[in-house]
Amino acid sequence: MPTHVGIGQSTNRDSFVAGREAVTAALASLEGAPPALVLMFATAGHDQPALVAGVRAAAGPVPLAGCSAEGVIGRGSSDESSHAVGVMALASDQLRFQTLVARGLAAQSKQSGAELVRTASRRGKSELLLIFPDGLTMQSAQLFAGIESGLQQPLLMVGGAAGEMMQFQRTYQYHDGEVLSDAVTGVLIDGDFETEIEVSHGCDVVGTERTVTRAEGGRVFEIQRP
DSSP states (O other): OOOEEEEEEEOOSSHHHHHHHHHHHHHGGGTTOOOSEEEEEEETTSOHHHHHHHHHHHHOSOOEEEEEESOEEETTEEEOSSSOEEEEEEEOSSEEEEEEEEEOHHHHHHHHHHHHHHTOOOOSSEEEEEEEEBTTTOOHHHHHHHHHHTOSSOOEEEEOOBOOSSOOSOOOEEETTEEESSEEEEEEEEESOOOOOOOOOSOOOOSOOOOEEEEETTEEEEEOOO
16 A cells, blocks of 8 residues: 555634544545554643543544644644644555653653664664753753764654643643653654655744853753843
């Protein structure tokens, strides 16, 4: 069976209904094939457990990963409203998907990174790791150092940090039927495929370049004066 991919979105303010609507639309493109993975991204206004429950009510106990975000990108549009959710469903007999999780980023980002990949079952084929860490509690340098320390061989890695509605209070990470915070979730993909990675963002440079002169952990305390 070739790889099938479907996407769906919802802006319903009832979180359970929104999750169900989004994944139902995504599953419709799989031509009846059972989903092997669901990726979900949603804004933080939703009742997060209800959102995941809605997805699993329609999709069953399929592996699920993703995180909360400031906005959701879909076909030709983006939505930064408080109640937006986007879902991607994948079905394939050429690819294998393994969802991963590690907790306690704030206290031990390096150990969490090592734990995340230590539980991965690697086959030595083409591999890609998707990661979704808590953007408020992780120490990124330590997290990546931990991931690298836990690897026996190189591994391509992409992903993005979980966000919220610019309140800087709490973000959410999804792992199968769980909703977590202060965690990193991920998906290890292996099989017969090729990977192309591009990096982009929607920001423009404002002002002149500065150097961080004092920082500790994930906090910046001082930036070079003009």
